[in-house]
Amino acid sequence: MSEQLIINNPQPIYVYDKESLRFITANKAALDLYGYSLDEFLQLDLTDLYTSEDIQYLLGSSQEIFKDGQFSKPFKQ
Numbered sequence: 039m040s041e042q043l044i045i046n047n048p049q050p051i052y053v054y055d056k057e058s059l060r061f062i063t064a065n066k067a068a069l070d071l072y073g074y075s076l077d078e079f080l081q082l083d084l085t086d087l088y089t090s091e092d093i094q095y096l097l098g099s100s101q102e103i104f105k106d107g108q109f110s111k112p113f114k115q
Contacts, residue, residue, distance in 0.1 A: 044063065044065050045065050045066075046065075047065055047067065048067055049067055050064075050067040050068035050070075050071045050072075051065045051067070052065075052079070054083065054084055056097070058083065059083040059085060059093070060080075060082075060083045061080055061082055061083060061084075063076075063080075064079050064080075084096070
């Protein structure tokens with residue numbers, strides 16, 4: 039069921055492994071946003087989309103990053 043929520047969501051969504059930072063899946067909206075096919079996207083990891091500074095921040099406490107349903111600061115991609 040959660041897979042359907044990701045795939046059918048109109049907002050760009052991707053799922054990645056927190057240890058390896060490799061992408062596990064992405065929905066069509068994310069693929070369209072970044073301009074990759076699913077096969078190409080699954081060859082990437084989080085470091086391919088964000089600066090190293092932002093990755094460290096993203097991997098920090100989710101409570102510090104995500105406040106009131108929104109990210110607390112802009113990230114560079």
